[in-house]
Amino acid sequence: MLRRAVLRFALAALALATSLLAGAACLSPTLPLPPPEPADTIRPSAATEGVWQISGSCTPGARVSLFNQRTQRGVIEDDADGNGRYHLEIEAEVCDTLLVWQELIVEGSGTEVSEAASFVVEERTPLGVVSDACP
Known part of the structure; x- marks a missing residue:
């Protein structure tokens, strides 16, 4: 019973960590707009x-x-x-x-x-x- 509770807790913690990382990736800044290429x-x-x-x-x-x-x-x-x-x-x-x-x-x-x-x-x-x- 204790083993099952620990396993559920670990899975819940893993799910939470995954969702937090995914959310942080969405909030990461975008790369700045590069200049156009010099004239060819x-x-x-x-x-x-x-x-x-x-x-x-x-x-x-x-x-x-x-x-x-x-x-x-x-x-x-x-x-x-x-x-x-x-x-x-x-x-x-x-x-x-x-x-x-x-x-x-x-x-x-x-x-x-x-x-x-x-x-x-x-x-x-x-x-x-x-x-x-x-x-």
Whole structure:
């Protein structure tokens, strides 16, 4: 009889511990939103001198911001079609440093903002840098 009571107590304690651990896992913080990938395609605009077309990967549905440190100007675009790509045009010169970050609206949690990633303006394609003009 005593053995059976101890066994029931042990099983109840195990069930309680399991449920507490499961509940704690649900309350654990989520990982922060990472910055979008630095641009994989950078090319001068064919239409406007001094403007560069910048494209890269982002979190689907994010708002992507691009900022030129030299000019102190930036542009913003929403990934409205949710394909996880950003395509922005910004005034820049070769070797300017650009910052890119993203924001994502999370239902019930508000807006998450990533850290910024930096890269330099030099012509490149997804295969690599076309002209390595920057130090």
